[in-house]
């Protein structure tokens with residue numbers, strides 16, 4: 001088949017490459033001209049090795065053609081971003097992608113939207129777009145095929161995850177199944193458009209609520225003087241309990257955004273989801289309060305270890321590091337953010353470890369990258385001014401940091417009977 005994939009980001013590029021590797025003739029269309037130029041010259045700038053290798057193979061095979069414009073195709077897959085702006089879904093990229101491919105779509109072609117969207121979006125955008133062109137939607141096939149991969153394991157999960165495919169009509173879902181079945185080895189479940197849209201955001205809202213529960217337990221543990229990590233580990237020994245890990249906040253472009261999409265679907269019927277959002281959004285405040293409590297009165301410089309929103313990815317979208325950085329700056333601290341994987345970050349990223357550590361009074365472990373877990377405490381101790389560490393991920397080997405002279409406070413391990421939780425009430 002000839003397939004155009006619109007949007008070559010974290011999701012679109014590996015999907016396009018996977019389709020090319022399965023023998024399809026794929027146009028990879030993106031509005032980012034620099035990205036297209038890089039891909040056209042064989043350069044893939046993604047940190048995830050598996051995706052890089054897959055994309056490079058697809059480009060070398062000659063079956064993946066990077067392009068700044070879409071081309072007529074049998075099928076179109078849309079993988080453009082769907083962020084929120086001030087807690088409202090921003091669907092402009094989806095609208096723009098539909099608008100750019102619609103004039104090329106012929107009767108009998110298939111359009112598949114992979115982007116995560118609020119319920120009802122796929123049909124509403126398609127109807128608007130094709131009506132404006134005087135076209136009959138019944139003449140084309142339309143499906144929503146949400147992507148559910150985990151960054152860091154994208155290639156594996158593209159192959160093995162089960163897929164949910166919603167069709168405008170059963171025939172549309174069947175046609176989309178035929179495309180994905182050329183590479184997907186997990187089960188493919190067919191349903192209608194709105195159910196598929198809802199399933200995707202329900203999955204991430206479920207995780208957001210579960211993490212909020214863990215974060216609330218961490219906040220309680222700070223004041224109760226218990227160890228939340230041990231508590232969760234023991235509670236999870238129960239066969240029907242599975243609590244996720246607490247942390248400095250929930251970032252990335254999926255979990256917080258999708259939970260918001262679901263809450264927006266009916267604000268009066270989503271009290272729990274909105275409360276979970278609030279709990280997760282104030283975790284940077286708790287971390288900041290702990291830092292202020294631990295820091296000596298004359299402390300000036302705080303170093304955040306990790307800018308990415310989660311371990312071993314270079315993605316900083318909605319990262320809690322940025323919120324913690326601004327809060328600490330608001331209290332007058334000089335803040336440096338070190339991350340060995342990240343090159344794009346809106347705050348004060350210092351790529352050189354020694355420069356970041358120089359004169360530091362408190363370190364905050366924000367992202368548990370392998371490279372950060374493996375930092376040698378003795379090496380770090382020799383470069384900082386004061387030896388204090390706040391570990392928001394329970395990732396540091398405390399004995400090693402203590403042996404290097406550090407006072408360590410792990411989030412949710414209330415050794416100090418922290419006053420930080422009381423201060424949080426004022427946030």
Ligand SMILES: NC(=O)c1ccc[n+]([C@@H]2O[C@H](COP(=O)([O-])OP(=O)(O)OC[C@H]3O[C@@H](n4cnc5c(N)ncnc54)[C@H](O)[C@@H]3O)[C@@H](O)[C@H]2O)c1
Nearest residue numbers: 007008009010011030031032080082093096097115116147
């Ligand atoms: N990243 C993830 O882990 C993940 C997982 C599951 C689902 N999703 C969903 O998949 C979708 C894509 O996410 P992503 O992380 O790949 O985004 P991304 O920002 O990494 O990539 C999106 C790409 O689309 C391009 N683009 C924007 N508007 C366009 C247009 N009108 N036409 C063509 N290209 C356009 C951008 O230039 C960019 O390269 C989102 O809806 C996201 O919620 C992402």
